[in-house]
Amino acid sequence: MGGGYDRAVITGIHAIVFSPQAEKVRAFFADVLNMPSADAGGGWLIFALPPAELAVHPADGASHHELYLMCDDIQATLAELRGKGVEVTREVSDQGWGLLAAIGLPDGSELAIYEPRHPSPLQS
Numbered sequence: 001m002g003g004g005y006d007r008a009v010i011t012g013i014h015a016i017v018f019s020p021q022a023e024k025v026r027a028f029f030a031d032v033l034n035m036p037s038a039d040a041g042g043g044w045l046i047f048a049l050p051p052a053e054l055a056v057h058p059a060d061g062a063s064h065h066e067l068y069l070m071c072d073d074i075q076a077t078l079a080e081l082r083g084k085g086v087e088v089t090r091e092v093s094d095q096g097w098g099l100l101a102a103i104g105l106p107d108g109s110e111l112a113i114y115e116p117r118h119p120s121p122l123q124s
Contacts, residue, residue, distance in 0.1 A: 013049070013052050013054070015049070015067055017067065017105075017111075019105070019107045019109065020107060021106060021107035023043075024105075024106035024107060025105050025106055025107055026043075026045050027106070028105055028106050029045075029047050030045065030047075032081070032084050032085075032086060035047040035048060035049070036048045050070075051122050053120055053121055053122055066112070067111065067112070068111075068112040068113065068114055069103075069111060069112070069113040069114075070113070070114060070115070070116055071113060071114070071115055072115065073115060074092055074099045074101060074113070074114065074115035075092070077113065077115075078092070078101060078103075078113075081103055086103050086104065087103065087104035088101060088102070088103055088104075089102045089103060089104045089110040090102035090110065090112075095114075096117070097116070097117055097118045098114040098115055098116040098117045098118060099114060099115040099117070100112060100113075100114040101113055101114070
């Protein structure tokens, strides 16, 4: 594989987290995860994301989409987040392709976070 993608066709990825407590989840991304944002009007924050990658996996049932945060050191990242009061809802498990855990969001949902062990197009 390799090369690039046609930047005239795909210029980025826009992911959406839906929540009945959107204000609390926005504050979490801004204040706890320190993600920079722009106000699109009326407090509607659009967050900048770090570099991203996209995988397509086979599914036994209907198509669906998932969102994972990535980090370089899962143990250090979880320790830092715990220090900020974030609940770790799933402890680290070795999935082969990476070390996977999950953190709680203020609305009671969880967000997966992992330290990849797979090759990445983001690696130099």
